[in-house]
Amino acid sequence: MRTATLVSLGLFLAACGPAPPPTATTAIVAAPPPASTSVVAAASSVAVADIDGGGLESFLQCDDRTRLAQPIATQAVKLLADPRLHCQGQDASSDAALHCTPAEPLSVYGRRIFEFDLTQSASEHRLSMQVQGDRASLVSDAADETKIAISSDAEGRQFLDLAAHGGHNGERLVFADGKDVNQATLDCVLTVAVDAPSTATAAATKPPAKPSPPAAPKTDASRVLGSGSISGQIQYPSEAIPPMHVCAISSDGKQFSCTRTTVDQHEYRIENLAPGDYRVYGWLHEGDMRVIRASEMRWCIRAPCPPGPPITVALKTGEHFDKAVLNDYAESFPDMPAEP
Known part of the structure; x- marks a missing residue:
């Protein structure tokens, strides 16, 4: 009887078998965020191509008219992303x-x-x-x-x-x-070209014609008067400074204005100069040195220091420049303008 009970228990356990493995569950993975669409990210890819092609150098040399014509927002994308x-x-x-x-x-x-x-x-x-x-x-x-x-x-x-x-x-x-x-x-x-209005619109909005003013009198183009002025010291290598005919002459030779200095006059001033680039010369009426000019000052260890290049004064409307010092022999110079 005991043996039969043990056999029945063994058969029951065999019928049940091992427990089945747990059912596998599928993990839910979050979707990746969408790719960035920021202006800076877009600009980075554009800028790399731009740098490789030398676009920035051409742009700064004023050789890239197409790029200069682009809207500023388009240009900003490239410039903001350029690491240079x-x-x-x-x-x-x-x-x-x-x-x-x-x-x-x-x-x-x-x-x-x-x-x-x-x-x-x-x-x-x-x-x-x-x-x-x-x-x-x-x-x-x-x-x-x-x-x-x-x-x-x-x-x-x-x-x-x-x-x-x-x-x-x-x-x-x-x-x-x-x-x-x-x-x-x-x-x-x-x-930038601006679209002109149509002919009909222009005719409708055109104001009545005004009588033409009388023609201005003709003037000598070489003596157009302006409101600028140049002045400076006269550094002459002698105790006595001779009288001079001092003139400021434009780089193209078309504009000039002059003044006359007297004996031992240490400074000069030239008025009525139109805007432009000028150099200053002084013609002497006595002595061996016939012409002196305004030159840049140079520093050196041992005197006398050699003079620098001639000063070019870039004069604006109504401006006064007061540091054109007459201090150097002029080996070459323009023709002397007429006496003031």
Whole structure:
């Protein structure tokens, strides 16, 4: 009886068998976040191609007219992502500006670029750079490299018309004095065409014609009077300073103004100068040295110090320059203008 009970218990346990493994559950994995669509991320991919292609260098050389013509928002995408620049927006108006400073040395016409601004309006797109060196030498170097003649507008500002260089119609380089000492401003300016109104609209809104004013009297182009002036000391290598005929003559030779000094006069002043670049010469009426000029001062260890190059005075409307010192023999000089 005991044996039968044990056999029955064994058969029951065999029928039950081992317990089945637990049912596997499928883990729920969170979906990855969507790819970033930020402006900076998009700009990074664009900027890499731009850097590899030398786009920034061409843009700062004013050679990329297509890029200068793009909306400022499009240009900002590239400039903000460029690791060679630190850029930031200035305002949110329609004439919004982007200000950038190089994080590594960048140059134009062999001169270091300190900073630049990008601005746009309805009539023009402008890239304005602060570069190393004075304005007069920058103008000369740019003209030599581009082989374009220097032009001046009605206010005396000098520029190069790039329409004669590579077919860039409406584009020009404009030069001005810089924000700081030994700096100059170089602007790449692209004029934007504005749609003209229809003929019917223009005729309907055209004001009645006014009578033409009488013609202005003709004047000698070489003696256009202005409101600028130049002055300085007379450093003559003798105890007595002879009388002189001192003149400021423009770099193109078309503008000049003169004054007459007397014996032992230690300073001079020249008035009525129009805007432009001038050099100052003094013609003597006695002695062996016939002409002296205003030259830059140089420092040296042992006197006498050799004189520097002649001073070129970049004069604006109504400006007065008081450091053109007559201090050097002039080996070459222009013809003496007429006595004042």
